[in-house]
């Protein structure tokens with residue numbers, strides 16, 4: 571089925587100047603960018619976005635990192651977009667990410683891991699709505 575998923579290019583990858591290289595991977599693999607915004611997240615926005623991780627030991631570091639510089643946030647649309655994006659990203663820990671994946675090629679650590687992608691249809695819907703009103707998504 572045609573799906574939408576939320577993607578974030580994190581501060582490490584924005585600082586490395588590889589937004590275009592990452593977008594190119596989405597596009598050459600059948601994922602269309604249907605909404606996008608560059609943003610500097612506030613602490614409250616980052617905490618809200620990652621609320622499901624609030625009790626995890628890495629939560630404070632995660633919020634600190636995600637507010638350390640601008641991020642590029644996009645909605646990707648395409649056949650099986652959620653799983654396809656996760657395959658393109660590779661494992662959360664770049665040391666375990668498949669060769670040729672975004673995290674293997676651009677990420678340094680499990681914290682500075684270049685990209686975020688929704689992990690399931692329910693989270694994709696919540697995450698997309700968190701950053702994009704329906705009218706700002708352009709899929710035609």
Ligand code: CMP
Nearest residue numbers: 623628632662680681682683685686687
């Ligand atoms: P992301 O997909 O953005 O979702 C939560 C983030 O927490 C994850 O990517 C990692 O960058 C970060 N993180 C740090 N430590 C861990 C961990 N032990 N397990 C999962 N995520 C972690």
